[in-house]
Amino acid sequence: MRGVFVDANGSLADIFERLNKSGDPPVRINRDADITADQMPGLLDGAEIVIIDHTPLPTEVARKCSGLKHVVFLGTGARSYMNPEELAELGIEVHLIKGYGDTAVAECAIALMWAAARGIAAMDREMRAGNWLREDGMQLTGKTLGLIGFGGIAAEVARIALGSGMRVIAWNRSPKKFAGVEFVELDALLAQSDVVSLHLLLNDDTRGFLSARRIAAMKPGVILVNTARGAMLDEAAMIEALKSGHIRHAGLDVFNIEPLPADHPLTKLSNVTLSAHSAFRTPEASENLIAAAWEHCRRIAGGK
Incomplete structure (x- = not known):
């Protein structure tokens, strides 16, 4: 063979x-x-x-x-x-x-979360252009992280986030238990979370899972992190929410089109931090x- x-x-x-x-x-x-x-x-x-x-x-x-x-x-x-x-x-x-790569992807999700909360990528870009950009960041200690899907990667994210003083809640399609994590209904997670991180497998049931309606149901000023698959969310609705400020910042490692075209709308938004589908690398x-x-x-x- x-x-x-x-x-x-x-x-x-x-x-x-x-x-x-x-x-x-x-x-x-x-x-x-x-x-x-x-x-x-x-x-x-x-x-x-x-x-x-x-x-x-x-x-x-x-x-x-x-x-x-x-x-x-x-x-x-x-x-x-x-x-x-x-x-x-x-x-x-x-x-x-x-x-x-559970730990590798989890660490990337955490890195995107912190970069989004403190606007690090935007400050880096502006300073390289000769501008001294200083804006208030979001302090994450004491904030609520909501994990959509709870497999091995999400468990690692929870471990790291709990250690940094965050409250961690999660929704999963089947019952789960994890020390320190509160499992809640999806609507409650969207309404309560200061940060939402996607950790589902892509299949027919999860394609488009984070729909325009669910994006609208998220807490205003939320940070969105996606290290799972781009097809799990309504990209157009996310972009509109980023433009309006409903989503404060998105940290994205995956996209509907990969490699991401240079002229893609996401590349034009300052409140997005992008990485090249490399969370597992x-x-x-x-x-x-x-x-x-x-x-x-x-x-x-x-x-x-």
Whole structure:
């Protein structure tokens, strides 16, 4: 059984090679991370396993990948790149990797929250332009952080925020318990939170979850943080809320269009802090990610 890592950037390729063990299934590494979906059938050349970091795999392309039986997706957001149900109908199973970057993503969410509260990115931009911008920030100690969704990343965010003196409340679709966190109804979370942070998985139920109505229901002057997926919120409604000041500031790591175009409306707003879908990018998270990918490949090759 053969595999191909089709879109490995330099650091992930190096880790993948280093973690290769004697007896592992053969996996060829394509070090060109900027491939297109149409190149996939030729790159796979009949391989049964494909490891994908960020390249889309449309169903019509997968049909042309003769021999393909398994997709090992490096993360949990495969639905942004492929349709797992349609692939399953073709006999292709999609394997996800969870938990590898919980701490990394949580720390990014916290960083975006603090940067938004103190306007650090705006001051940096203005000072580089020769302007001495000084504005009042928001003191977060004693403020309420609302977490929408409560998996491993949100639990890490809660741990850090509780340690900094914030009140943490959360809403989750299934019952959860976590020391120091109060679980509330969604409407109560939106009304009470000084900071709202999204931590849901993207699926048909969560696409557009933070709708215009729910954005309007948030506390005036709220900070919004999104390190989950851009498709989970109504982008146009968020932009209008940022313009009106209903949302004080947004810290965003994910977007509907990636890479974010230079002329995108979000790039024109001073009360937005942007990062390039890199919340998970730390050496520690990458090591965890690739180790888990190898475990998937070993399990698949072993028929488990």
